[in-house]
Amino acid sequence: MRVVIAEDLALLREGLIQLLTLNDFEVVEAVESGPELLRALLEHRPDVAVVDVRLPPTFTDEGLQAVAEARREIPGLPVLVLSQHVEHLYAKELLSDHRGGIGYLLKDRVFDVGEFVDAVRRVAAGGTAMDTSVISQLLARNAMQGPVQSLTGREREVLGLMAEGRSNAAIARQLSITEKSVSKHTNSIFGKLGLAQSCDDNRRVLAVLAHLNL
Amino acid sequence: MGSTRLPQWSRSRAELWPWARTGLVAARRGLAVALLSQLGAVPLLALSLVSLAVLPVGIGVITLPIALFAVRGLADLHRRFLREWWGVRIPSPYRPQEGDDFEPLDVPSSVRYCRRLLADPASWRDLLWLLIDAPVGLVFGVLPGCLIVYGLHGMVATPLFWPFMEPWYGYGLTWPVHGPGTAALALVQGTGLVLLGLWCGEPLLRAHTTLTRTLLSPTATAHLSQRVVELTETRSVAVDAQAAELRRIERDLHDGAQARLVAIGLKLGLAEQVFARDPAAAHRLLVDAREASALALAELRNLVRGIHPPVLAERGLDGAVQALALDLPLPVRVDVDLPARPQAPVESAGYFAVAEALTNVVKHSGAASAWVRLDHADGRLRLVVGDDGSGGATIREGGGLHGLRRRLTPFDGTLELDSPVGGPTTVTMELPCAW
Numbered sequence: 001m002r003v004v005i006a007e008d009l010a011l012l013r014e015g016l017i018q019l020l021t022l023n024d025f026e027v028v029e030a031v032e033s034g035p036e037l038l039r040a041l042l043e044h045r046p047d048v049a050v051v052d053v054r055l056p057p058t059f060t061d062e063g064l065q066a067v068a069e070a071r072r073e074i075p076g077l078p079v080l081v082l083s084q085h086v087e088h089l090y091a092k093e094l095l096s097d098h099r100g101g102i103g104y105l106l107k108d109r110v111f112d113v114g115e116f117v118d119a120v121r122r123v124a125a126g127g128t129a130m131d132t133s134v135i136s137q138l139l140a141r142n143a144m145q146g147p148v149q150s151l152t153g154r155e156r157e158v159l160g161l162m163a164e165g166r167s168n169a170a171i172a173r174q175l176s177i178t179e180k181s182v183s184k185h186t187n188s189i190f191g192k193l194g195l196a197q198s199c200d201d202n203r204r205v206l207a208v209l210a211h212l213n214l
Numbered sequence: 215m216g217s218t219r220l221p222q223w224s225r226s227r228a229e230l231w232p233w234a235r236t237g238l239v240a241a242r243r244g245l246a247v248a249l250l251s252q253l254g255a256v257p258l259l260a261l262s263l264v265s266l267a268v269l270p271v272g273i274g275v276i277t278l279p280i281a282l283f284a285v286r287g288l289a290d291l292h293r294r295f296l297r298e299w300w301g302v303r304i305p306s307p308y309r310p311q312e313g314d315d316f317e318p319l320d321v322p323s324s325v326r327y328c329r330r331l332l333a334d335p336a337s338w339r340d341l342l343w344l345l346i347d348a349p350v351g352l353v354f355g356v357l358p359g360c361l362i363v364y365g366l367h368g369m370v371a372t373p374l375f376w377p378f379m380e381p382w383y384g385y386g387l388t389w390p391v392h393g394p395g396t397a398a399l400a401l402v403q404g405t406g407l408v409l410l411g412l413w414c415g416e417p418l419l420r421a422h423t424t425l426t427r428t429l430l431s432p433t434a435t436a437h438l439s440q441r442v443v444e445l446t447e448t449r450s451v452a453v454d455a456q457a458a459e460l461r462r463i464e465r466d467l468h469d470g471a472q473a474r475l476v477a478i479g480l481k482l483g484l485a486e487q488v489f490a491r492d493p494a495a496a497h498r499l500l501v502d503a504r505e506a507s508a509l510a511l512a513e514l515r516n517l518v519r520g521i522h523p524p525v526l527a528e529r530g531l532d533g534a535v536q537a538l539a540l541d542l543p544l545p546v547r548v549d550v551d552l553p554a555r556p557q558a559p560v561e562s563a564g565y566f567a568v569a570e571a572l573t574n575v576v577k578h579s580g581a582a583s584a585w586v587r588l589d590h591a592d593g594r595l596r597l598v599v600g601d602d603g604s605g606g607a608t609i610r611e612g613g614g615l616h617g618l619r620r621r622l623t624p625f626d627g628t629l630e631l632d633s634p635v636g637g638p639t640t641v642t643m644e645l646p647c648a649w
Binding site (some may be wrong): 052054059060061083084085087088089090092107111112137140142144204 | 504507511512515518519523524525527529533536537540541544579584
């Protein structure tokens with residue numbers, strides 16, 4: 001799988017290259033600024049890009065801008081955005097084109113290499129990987145009003161993991177339950193939230209996120 | 215197009231009434247000025263001068279502060295007129311009265327106050343103003359009213375009642391009025407005088423205002439010394455706040471991230487030592503170290519948010535407030551109309567002010583929704599935070615809004631609260647800002 005990396009801190013860039021190479025990704029280019037990133041994305045059209053939000057030259061949200069620009073050119077180009085902090089606002093913007101293929105994670109998540117690689121693969125396949133902190137805040141906000149209130153504790157856990165972008169199999173592993181009971185929970189959740197079930201995992205996640213008003 | 219325009223004669227008639235009303239309002243205000251000058255300025259001037267004269271005898275010590283404080287009251291009333299009639303704000307020129315409260319009949323207190331009042335140039339300017347206002351206020355104030363009344367007499371009374379008057383009765387320049395011809399002359403003169411009275415009211419009032427403004431505004435020196443007092447005060451607020459903030463950051467780093475990094479190093483060292491001997495234990499230690507590093511990062515992230523939120527650096531005030539609004543448990547509408555990013559210190563102060571105001575909304579208002587408006591006017595950044603909660607908020611010593619106002623003062627910022635019981639509440643904050 002071909003990857004483009006954008007990270008301005010050399011130490012972290014090298015770490016990411018090493019991590020992804022060890023996990024059978026091919027890093028086609030690793031850049032350190034916004035304009036370079038845009039060029040690399042358009043030139044290589046990678047299977048997935050791993051991008052830091054804050055990049056030179058302005059050290060503002062260069063990374064996000066380059067990603068938005070590239071996805072206008074290449075709709076649905078899979079991008080996993082990494083940041084030292086996660087903002088509901090940025091998550092909303094990243095998801096605004098409803099095309100999926102978007103990940104948005106705290107940099108700390110690279111600590112758990114297995115999970116991280118899984119997230120990169122999911123995004124590359126057109127899925128979603130939202131940081132737990134974004135989702136838990138979103139759920140807390142929704143828990144005070146609306147149909148989320150009517151969910152049981154376990155259903156909320158499942159909803160959270162689903163909103164992070166995980167498949168039923170992954171949710172089952174995480175909660176140590178069978179995949180069958182996961183789909184029982186998801187059926188119940190979709191019923192209570194009044195959402196139409198979809199067999200497409202990616203579309204399911206986007207529907208949930210839209211419902212939670214992300 | 216243009217068909218709605220009135221014909222010339224009708225238009226001039228339509229303009230006559232507002233013009234006359236302005237004249238009447240000016241005449242009425244003039245009468246108030248005249249009344250104040252005779253009932254206020256004259257007796258207070260007399261009292262002050264007599265008090266000054268008998269100061270050496272002793273009794274003046276008691277009466278002088280009373281007189282001068284009364285003079286200040288009168289001057290303040292005229293400053294208020296200036297604000298209400300012309301929208302001109304003049305700051306108080308008096309030196310701040312520090313220390314004890316004034317006790318009118320207590321001799322030591324009176325002596326202290328005499329000294330302070332006499333050392334304040336503004337007191338002497340007040341007296342000079344009284345001296346000029348006593349005659350000028352009377353003449354400028356009474357003239358338009360007298361002209362209008364006497365003019366009406368010529369317009370109405372003379373033409374109607376001249377046959378019933380004594381033979382030597384006359385009006386204006388026409389003496390005596392003894393027939394319809396001379397009565398008509400009186401009518402013409404009367405009309406002229408009424409018009410003159412209506413016309414001159416405003417210029418005379420303006421002239422009096424100029425006088426008041428010149429003498430009752432602080433002098434450049436008074437203005438500067440007042441500014442020095444303010445700046446000294448706000449500087450100490452800023453310095454204290456900064457010191458407290460640095461202390462907090464130091465403590466957070468020391469007890470938080472630094473301690474965790476030590477623990478991580480320790481665990482890695484141990485893992486290295488036992489690696490060959492007990493790989494399972496080494497693995498556990500590595501997992502511990504990884505978890506500790508995640509905690510250290512989370513702590514640093516919170517600390518950074520408190521110092522300067524990353525989203526503020528990345529998106530400016532606009533984006534940062536939007537992000538803030540999204541994180542709150544109630545819907546917050548955000549309207550932003552800013553020409554550019556303000557300077558960094560102002561931006562940061564504005565952000566934390568809005569954040570704190572919104573925190574207040576969440577904690578205390580019981581509101582179902584809130585709104586934030588950021589805009590600019592006259593070189594000031596204006597931040598308005600409103601909510602539809604229960605209202606009745608107050609700015610009291612030690613309270614959140616009081617602290618917020620204090621933290622805005624080093625920027626010459628202001629905070630106004632409007633919170634009737636039952637709501638809605640709006641907090642309006644302004645910060646000077648060069649774009």
